[in-house]
Amino acid sequence: MSKILDGKALSAIVKDEVKAEVAEIVARGGRVPCLCVIIVGENPASQVYVRNKVKAAEYTGMESRLVALPEGVSEDELLAQIRALNEDASVDGILVQLPLPKHIDEEKVIDAISPAKDVDGFHPSNVAGLWLGKDCILPCTPAGVMRLLDSTGVDLCGKTAVVVGRSNIVGKPVAKLLLDRNATIVIAHSRTADLSAVCRQADVLVAAVGRAGLITGDMVKPGAIVIDVGINRLPDGRLCGDVDFASCSEVAGWITPVPGGVGPMTIALLMKNTLRCYQKRIS
Numbered sequence: 294m295s296k297i298l299d300g301k302a303l304s305a306i307v308k309d310e311v312k313a314e315v316a317e318i319v320a321r322g323g324r325v326p327c328l329c330v331i332i333v334g335e336n337p338a339s340q341v342y343v344r345n346k347v348k349a350a351e352y353t354g355m356e357s358r359l360v361a362l363p364e365g366v367s368e369d370e371l372l373a374q375i376r377a378l379n380e381d382a383s384v385d386g387i388l389v390q391l392p393l394p395k396h397i398d399e400e401k402v403i404d405a406i407s408p409a410k411d412v413d414g415f416h417p418s419n420v421a422g423l424w425l426g427k428d429c430i431l432p433c434t435p436a437g438v439m440r441l442l443d444s445t446g447v448d449l450c451g452k453t454a455v456v457v458g459r460s461n462i463v464g465k466p467v468a469k470l471l472l473d474r475n476a477t478i479v480i481a482h483s484r485t486a487d488l489s490a491v492c493r494q495a496d497v498l499v500a501a502v503g504r505a506g507l508i509t510g511d512m513v514k515p516g517a518i519v520i521d522v523g524i525n526r527l528p529d530g531r532l533c534g535d536v537d538f539a540s541c542s543e544v545a546g547w548i549t550p551v552p553g554g555v556g557p558m559t560i561a562l563l564m565k566n567t568l569r570c571y572q573k574r575i576s
């Protein structure tokens with residue numbers, strides 16, 4: 294039976310680290326860091342995510358602002374709103390909750406956010422920074438995955454890491470961060486031949502696909518660290534990951550649950566990123 298990588302408990306530690314730093318800033322008489330979250334429309338999942346982000350910011354003692362725009366808001370209006378927040382000296386982090394309605398070009402929106410306030414780490418200049426190994430804002434979910442891996446105490450140097458999924462927001466950046474730790478990387482995807490055989494090589498297996506139960510116990514190397522990024526809603530309303538927890542937890546050395554694994558870490562790292570943007574702006 295594998296050890297559980299408890300993202301809920303670890304995220305509480307990360308949020309408390311931020312809370313302590315914010316308290317120190319306030320005690321010194323400094324300005325309180327501020328995260329601004331923009332949501333467009335009424336997507337129920339997005340509303341839950343946004344509420345959790347605002348709640349986490351409040352927990353850490355940071356200021357949070359929520360800008361809720363109607364589904365029909367024009368791209369120009371949204372871009373104008375972002376430009377205004379870029380100019381607003383009291384705002385440190387700007388996050389636009391994705392996905393956006395079809396009539397709005399997400400790429401344009403991400404490009405419009407000042408890289409210095411890009412707490413999601415999605416702006417091309419932060420993405421370039423990640424790939425060039427520069428000091429930059431890292432995307433929250435991949436950074437959260439690394440923090441979970443660090444909590445195992447396993448040295449990743451020389452290990453084989455298989456990342457299933459090649460999205461710009463999870464798969465590719467996770468692979469780069471693992472590469473930075475001198476792991477040997479395989480990125481698997483929808484066209485990978487014999488996914489099972491590829492996954493079985495993994496000392497570290499990260500699933501970021503969006504298919505419930507895609508990874509089963511027979512695809513896991515005994516003792517491997519299995520990180521499940523997937524969030525899938527089952528017909529009965531329950532959430533589950535890309536990893537079949539029951540069979541994989543029989544084989545893996547460590548495993549993240551869903552919910553309670555990567556999800557809470559994403560929010561905790563968002564708090565870290567907001568504080569980091571604040572510190573970079575005032576320094």
Ligand code: NAD
Nearest residue numbers: 434458459460463482483501502503522523524555556559
């Ligand atoms: P995406 O749809 O952009 O990418 C999915 C990737 O999976 C693609 O690269 C595709 O090639 C690959 N894929 C699809 N079918 C496959 C198959 N049968 N075998 C192997 N690979 C396959 O998704 P994303 O934005 O990277 O998100 C992936 C999952 O992670 C989703 O469930 C999403 O909800 C979740 N997610 C969770 C968090 C979190 O905080 N926990 C954050 C972001 C995304």
